Amino acid sequence: MSPPPRDLRGHGAIPRHAPQESRGRAVRGADAVGAGRGPARVCVAAAVLAVALLVALPARAQLVSVGEGPVSWELGGYLRSFSAMTEPGLAAPGEETPQARHVDLLRLEHRFFLGPRVGVEVHNRLGWTQGPAQGAGIGVDVTPAPDRSLDLRTALIDTDTTTLDHDVDRAVVRLWLDGADLAFGRQAITWGSAALFTATDFWAPFAPFELDDSQKRGIDAARAQVPLSPTTELEFVVADRGAARDVAAGVKVHHYGAVLDGWVGAARLWEQVHVAGGLRGEIGSWTLRGEGTLPVRFEEATGARSPDTGVRPPRVTVGAERFSGDFVLMLEAHWNGEGVRNREDYLARSAEPDIGRGETFWLGRAYVGGTAAWLPVPDWILTAGSFVNVLDASALLTAQVQHDVAESVEVGLGWYGGVGRGSRLVFAESGTGEPFVAGVDIGSEFGLYGHTVFLQVAAFF
Numbered sequence: 001m002s003p004p005p006r007d008l009r010g011h012g013a014i015p016r017h018a019p020q021e022s023r024g025r026a027v028r029g030a031d032a033v034g035a036g037r038g039p040a041r042v043c044v045a046a047a048v049l050a051v052a053l054l055v056a057l058p059a060r061a062q063l064v065s066v067g068e069g070p071v072s073w074e075l076g077g078y079l080r081s082f083s084a085m086t087e088p089g090l091a092a093p094g095e096e097t098p099q100a101r102h103v104d105l106l107r108l109e110h111r112f113f114l115g116p117r118v119g120v121e122v123h124n125r126l127g128w129t130q131g132p133a134q135g136a137g138i139g140v141d142v143t144p145a146p147d148r149s150l151d152l153r154t155a156l157i158d159t160d161t162t163t164l165d166h167d168v169d170r171a172v173v174r175l176w177l178d179g180a181d182l183a184f185g186r187q188a189i190t191w192g193s194a195a196l197f198t199a200t201d202f203w204a205p206f207a208p209f210e211l212d213d214s215q216k217r218g219i220d221a222a223r224a225q226v227p228l229s230p231t232t233e234l235e236f237v238v239a240d241r242g243a244a245r246d247v248a249a250g251v252k253v254h255h256y257g258a259v260l261d262g263w264v265g266a267a268r269l270w271e272q273v274h275v276a277g278g279l280r281g282e283i284g285s286w287t288l289r290g291e292g293t294l295p296v297r298f299e300e301a302t303g304a305r306s307p308d309t310g311v312r313p314p315r316v317t318v319g320a321e322r323f324s325g326d327f328v329l330m331l332e333a334h335w336n337g338e339g340v341r342n343r344e345d346y347l348a349r350s351a352e353p354d355i356g357r358g359e360t361f362w363l364g365r366a367y368v369g370g371t372a373a374w375l376p377v378p379d380w381i382l383t384a385g386s387f388v389n390v391l392d393a394s395a396l397l398t399a400q401v402q403h404d405v406a407e408s409v410e411v412g413l414g415w416y417g418g419v420g421r422g423s424r425l426v427f428a429e430s431g432t433g434e435p436f437v438a439g440v441d442i443g444s445e446f447g448l449y450g451h452t453v454f455l456q457v458a459a460f461f
Contacts, residue, residue, distance in 0.1 A: 070113070070114075070115040070116065071113065071114055071115065072112070072113045073110065073111070073112050073113075074110070074111040074113075075108065075109070075110055075111075076108075076109045076111075076460075076461055077106070077107045077108040077109045077123075077460075077461060078106075078107055078214055078458060078459060078460045078461065079104070079105070079106050079107075079458070079459045079461075080104070080105045080212055080214065080456065080457070080458045080459075081102075081103070081104050081105075081456065081457045081458075082101075082102065082103045082104075082212070082454055082455070082456045083100075083101070083102045083103075083454060083455045083456075084100070084101045084102075084452050084453065084454035084455075085098045085099070085100055085101075085452070085453050085454075086098055086099045086100075086101065086450055086451065086452040086453075087099075087450050087451045087452075088450040089418055089422065089423060089447055089448040089449050089450035090423045090424070090425070090440065090448055090450075092425070092437070093425070093437070099131070099132060100131055101129070101130070101131030101132065102129070102130040102131060103127065103128070103129050103130075103131075104127070104128045105125070105126070105127045105128075105212060106124075106125075106126045106127075107123055107124070107125050107126075107169070107214070107215060108123065108124040109121070109122075109123050109170070110122040110123070110124075116176070117175060117176050117177065118173070118174070118175060118176075119173070119174040119176070120172070120173050120174070121170050121171075121172050121174065121187075122168065122170055122171050122172075123168070123169045123170035123171075123215070123218070124166065124167075124168065124169075125166065125167045125168075125169040126164075126165075126166050127163070127164070127165055127166075127167075128162075128163070128164045129162065129163045129164075130161065130162055131161060132160075132161065143205075143206035143207050143210060143217075143358050143361075144356065144357065144358045145217055146204045146217055146218070146219045146241075146358075147240075147241050147242030147243075147246070147357070148186075148219070148220055148240060148242055149220070149240050149242055149243070150220060150240075152167060152168040152171070152186075153165055153166070153167040154166045154167075168186065169186065169215070169217060169218045170185075170186050170187060170188075170218045171185045171186045171218075172184065172185035172186055172187040172218075173185055179226065179227075180224050180225060180226045180227075181224070181225040182222075182223070182224050182225075183221075183222070183223040183224075184222050184223075185220065185221075186218040186219065186220050186221075187218050187219065187221060187223065188204070188215070188216040188217075188218055188219075189203040189204070189219065189221060189223060189237060189239070190203070190216065191203065191250075191252060191263075191265065191267075191276070191278075192276075192278050192291040192317075193278065193280055193289050193291065194289070194291055194317040194319060194332060194334075195208060195319075195330060195332070195371075196208045196317075196319070196330065196332040196334075196369045196370075196371065196385075196387065197317045197332050197333075197334030197336075197362070197367055197369065198317070199276075199291050199292055199293055199315045199316055199317040199334065200274075200276045200277075200278060200291045200292065200293050200315075202248070202250065202267050202269055202274060202276075202293075202359075203219055203221070203237070203239060203248075204216055204217050204218070204219050204358075205358060205359070205360075206358065207358075207361040208369075208387070209387070209396065209398065209416060214458075214460075219239050219240065220239065220240040221237055221238060221239035221240065222237070222238045222239075223235070223236065223237050223238075224236045228253075231255060231256045231257065232253065232254070232255045232256070233253070233254045233256075234251070234252075234253055235250075235251065235252045235253075235254065235265075236249075236250070236251050237249065237250045237251075237252075237267075241269075241270070246270055248267065248268055248269050248270075249267065249268050250265060250266065250267030250268070251265055251266060251267075252264070252265030252266075253265065257281075259281055259282060260279065260280070260281040261279070261280045261281070262277070262278065262279045262280075263277060263278050264276070264277040265277065269359075270301075270353075270357075271297055271298065271299045271300070271301050272295040272296060272297045272298070272301075272312065273295070273296045273298060274293040274294070274295050274296075275293065275294045275296065276291070276292065276293035276294075277291065277292065278290060278291030278292070279291075285322055285323070285324060286320055286321070286322050287320065287321045287322070287323075288318075288319075288320050289318070289319050289320070289321075290316070290317065290318040290319070291316070291317055292314055292315060292316035292317070293314065293315050293316075294311065294312075294314045295311075295312040295313075295314075295315075295338075296310070296311050296312065297309045297310060297311075297312055301353065302353070303351070303352060303353045304352050304353065304354075305340075305345075305348055305349065305352060312337065312338065313337025313338055314335070314337045315334075315335065315336055315337050315338070315360070316334070316335045316337075317332055317333070317334045317335075318332070318333050319331060319332035319333070326374065326375035326376070327372070327373070327374050327375070328372065328373045328374075329370070329371075329372045330370060330371045330372070331368075331369070331370045332368070332369050332370070333367070333368045333369075334362070334366070334367040334368070334369070335365065335366060335367075336360060336362045336364065336365050336366075336367065337365070338354065338360065339360075339362055339363060339364045339365035340363060340364065340365065341364075341365060341391060343392050343421075343442055343443065343444060343445075346363045346364075346442040346445060347439070347440055347442055349363045350363060362389075362445075363389075363445045364389045364390075364391050364392060364445055365391060366389070366390040366391055367387065367388060367389055367390060368388050368390060369385065369386060369387040369388060370385060370386060371383065371384070371385035371386075371398075372384055372385070379403060379404040379405075380401070380402070380403055380404075381400075381401075381402040381403075381404075382400075382401055382402075383398075383399065383400045383402065384397075384398065384399045384400075385397070385398040385399075386398070387446070388446075389420075389444070389445045389446060392420065392421070392444045392445055393420065393444070394418065394419060394420025394421065394444035394445050394446035394447050395418075395419045395420065395446050396416060396417070396418050396419075396446040396449055397415075397416070397417045397418075397419060398414065398415065398416050398417075399414060399415050400412050400413065400414030400415070401413050401414075408459060408460045408461060409457075409458070409459045409460075410456075410457070410458045410459075411455075411456075411457050412455070412456045412457075412458075413453075413454075413455055414453070414454050414455075414456065415451070415452065415453050415454075416449065416451065416452040416454075417449075417451045417452075418446040418447050418448065418449030418450055418451065419446060419447065420443065420444030420445065420446050420447030420448075421443030421444040421447050422443045422444075422447050423440060423441060423442045423443045423444075423447060423448050424440075424441050424443070425437050425439075425440060425441075426438050426439040426440065426441055
């Protein structure tokens with residue numbers, strides 16, 4: 001099946017990355033707690049300036065290309081700007097709301113080709129954030145960066161409300177040999193094809209409601225893809241996780257059929273081994289897919305609610321997608337075996353290590369979701385989506401209007417809104433009679449997300 005036009009892979013609908021490996025997030029969240037109205041004027045001014053600069057950029061598919069022979073260099077990338085105002089679902093005493101946040105991200109993608117068999121890819125990622133600091137785990141745009149033993153990030157500015165940092169997010173050497181394709185270094189790796197609720201994307205997954213979905217963050221790994229036949233491939237991965245004892249490894253066999261694709265594999269991640277697999281096939285204009293993993297814990301998990309060893313509950317996603325001219329629809333259902341059934345357990349679940357590492361982004365167990373994109377007239381895209389926690393009847397709704405103002409330049413206005421029972425802080429009195437926050441009563445998962453309105457501008461070159 002041919003992929004939809006690039007325009008219909010936009011934010012809030014069919015993700016631009018699905019199911020490609022350029023799947024990632026750029027910056028930390030827009031729904032942070034802790035900022036007041038102070039940065040609001042700065043965010044508005046930065047947004048106006050970003051629009052003017054991006055629209056003025058020359059429209060090119062590729063910024064630089066040097067050499068047409070066996071040795072060549074290409075430079076591309078993108079510049080993205082986000083300005084957001086958030087009314088949090090839960091605010092600490094004394095915090096002013098709504099909260100303002102602005103982010104600019106520049107990614108330069110260098111590709112060197114040293115003959116037909118050797119390639120080198122390096123990405124420079126420069127990010128500027130004005131607004132509150134944001135933790136990883138639960139919320140909008142909160143995917144954590146992968147743990148890396150080799151830290152190539154340089155913090156140029158790092159204050160409570162302003163950060164400017166540079167990172168080398170790709171640095172990979174690729175060898176295209178007769179018997180295998182090899183890749184060594186910082187790279188993007190994806191297993192599975194789910195786009196909303198990833199179940200088997202072990203290497204560096206991110207939440208589907210990210211403000212930048214253009215590129216997946218790179219991990220330091222060695223990867224080999226070996227063809228066993230014209231339709232079957234064997235893949236090996238060994239990946240750094242920040243410490244020698246946490247080195248991850250996986251093996252996968254993937255068969256590409258005329259109607260049905262399927263794969264099976266296993267991966268060692270932290271204290272667990274995952275036995276996983278997936279299927280993807282076409283029926284008429286629909287693509288049906290499913291993937292799942294059964295974790296087996298071989299050592300106790302520090303910080304987990306149930307740290308015992310043994311077989312753990314499975315994680316499964318099934319979905320369907322339909323591409324029809326100027327309309328795209330995607331539907332998914334997800335079972336998150338490690339999630340909790342009762343909202344009273346949400347707070348403890350949110351503190352577990354797999355949430356903090358970004359292995360999963362869901363507190364509950366059962367979810368359904370869908371996204372749609374419609375191109376009513378040329379250069380305009382309307383998108384909408386929803387993520388529903390079935391057990392607590394809460395939902396995260398998304399909507400966006402996007403306009404292509406020039407070739408490779410997009411401007412979008414969007415909204416994320418959490419719907420569900422509200423949350424509240426629980427207070428108690430100290431021995432001196434002073435009140436203090438003793439806990440949090442989380443009414444529902446998505447009710448905690450609040451509401452975010454954002455403006456995004458993107459230029460790809």
